[in-house]
Structure formats: C-alpha cells, structure tokens
Amino acid sequence: xxxxxxxxxxxxxxxxxxxxxxxxxxxxxxxxxxxxxxxxxxxxxxxxxxxxxxxxxxxxxxxxxxxxxxxxxxxxxxxxxxxxxxxxxxxxxxxxxxxxxxxxxxxxxxxx
Amino acid sequence: xxxxxxxxxxxxxxxxxxxxxxxxxxxxxxxxxxxxxxxxxxxxxxxxxxxxxxxxxxxxxxxxxxxxxxxxxxxxxxxxxxxxxxxxxxxxxxxxxxxxxxxxxxxxxxxx
Numbered sequence: 480x481x482x483x484x485x486x487x488x489x490x491x492x493x494x495x496x497x498x499x500x501x502x503x504x505x506x507x508x509x510x511x512x513x514x515x516x517x518x519x520x521x522x523x524x525x526x527x528x529x530x531x532x533x534x535x536x537x538x539x540x541x542x543x544x545x546x547x548x549x550x551x552x553x554x555x556x557x558x559x560x561x562x563x564x565x566x567x568x569x570x571x572x573x574x575x576x577x578x579x580x581x582x583x584x585x586x587x588x589x590x591x
Numbered sequence: 592x593x594x595x596x597x598x599x600x601x602x603x604x605x606x607x608x609x610x611x612x613x614x615x616x617x618x619x620x621x622x623x624x625x626x627x628x629x630x631x632x633x634x635x636x637x638x639x640x641x642x643x644x645x646x647x648x649x650x651x652x653x654x655x656x657x658x659x660x661x662x663x664x665x666x667x668x669x670x671x672x673x674x675x676x677x678x679x680x681x682x683x684x685x686x687x688x689x690x691x692x693x694x695x696x697x698x699x700x701x702x703x
Contacts, residue, residue, distance in 0.1 A: 483633075485633075488631070496636050504629070511690050513690065513691065513692075515692075515694075520600070520696070520697070520699075521696055521697070522681055522683075522694030522696045522697050523594070523634070523681070523692075523694045524694070525692070525693075528690065528691070532620050537667040568633060568634065570634075575595055577634065578649075579624075579636070579690075579692060580637075581626075581634040582633050583631050583632055583633035584633050
C-alpha cells in the first residue's frame with residue numbers, strides 16, 4: 480500500500496499559468512516533506528522542502544503548502560515555464576525512522 | 592556541489608548474469624542509498640547504508656545485495672539478473688542527520 484500518493488500521473492499547463500501538483504500521504508508520523516524534479520535520463524534534483532511545523536514554504540516561483548489535518552501537500556509553480564516540464568516526485572520522511580518514501584511522480588508539461 | 596557518480600548510464604545484461612552497479616560520492620556523506628524507478632511506482636528503496644560496512648534492507652531487497660567497503664563507494668549487486676530487474680537504478684547520498692538526498696544520473700539496466 481502506497482504511503483505517499485500522487486494521484487495525477489500527468490498534468491499539462493500553459494506557459495505563464497500556475498501549475499499545481501498534489502500529494503497525499505497516509506502516515507501521520509511523517510514530519511518532513513520534499514519535492515524533487517527529474518528530467519529524462521537524469522537523476523532527481525531537490526526542489527523545495529517543508530517541515531511539519533510549517534504550513535507554507537516559498538522559494539522563488541515555487542511554493543509548497545502543507546495541510547496536516549488533510550495529510551495533503553501541494554507544489555505551486557508560478558509562473559510556469561517550458562523548462563519546468565519534468566517529472567515531479569513528492570517524498571516524505573519520518574525523521575525518527577529516517578526512511579524517505581517517494582510518491583509515484585507527476586509528469587508536468589508546460590506548453591509554450 | 593555534491594557529485595554522485597554512477598559508473599554506467601546504460602547497461603544491457605543477460606538473464607542469470609551477475610551485475611555490479613557502482614556509485615561514488617565526493618562529499619564525505621555517511622549515508623548512501625540505492626533506489627529503482629519504475630513507471631507508476633516512483634522510487635523504491637532497495638538498500639541503504641548509514642556508514643562504512645553497514646547496510647540495511649529497504650522495501651524491495653530481494654534479488655539484490657550491496658557492498659560498502661569505503662565511505663565514498665556503494666555498490667549494488669544483482670546476484671543473478673532477471674528480466675523483472677530491468678529498471679532505472681538511482682544512487683543517492685546524504686549527510687547524516689540531514690534530509691536532502693543527492694542523486695546520481697542513474698543507470699538504465701536492461702536484462703534480456
């Protein structure tokens with residue numbers, strides 16, 4: 480049973496608009512969350528993270544929102560650019576257990 | 592910048608062969624990980640190592656073993672390759688006590 484879910488396998492967005500990628504988790508003991516971005520034939524690269532003591536973290540065009548009661552987080556990209564086209568993985572950690580659990584990924588296409 | 596290097600980008604092997612995947616990191620990270628990435632399944636943890644000569648099973652260790660004789664090097668071994676081990680293999684490293692993983696570029700392994 481997947482502990483970290485990304486229910487949209489793919490998403491298409493027009494350049495300049497907002498991209499919203501969603502992630503749900505089942506384990507309430509997760510206390511740290513990360514987003515990774517992956518281009519084809521490359522390894523994932525770290526994008527942004529959030530601790531469970533916060534509900535928002537922002538870095539330039541990227542903002543991550545955390546709703547602990549709903550066990551839901553989302554990544555907002557504003558404005559979206561063609562170079563953002565990639566697969567985005569949500570990851571969760573229970574720091575006392577120290578294992579990183581990844582979701583299945585969402586493939587984002589930003590159309591010029 | 593952290594550099595995680597995987598020895599091969601593409602590898603083709605025959606069923607039953609013994610396969611070695613090598614990973615080297617240059618940032619003196621204590622923790623190292625092997626994941627495999629499959630469509631719709633995300634990144635699944637095979638094995639990880641907290642330090643030299645230490646190893647722990649991940650979620651899908653069957654059919655794999657690992658070796659960590661030096662801090663900078665973490666090897667994944669497929670004892671007898673099978674077709675269901677065709678996958679993208681990703682190595683990652685992390686500083687102990689930190690959450691962020693740094694990934695290599697991946698090895699696309701095809702077992703025929």
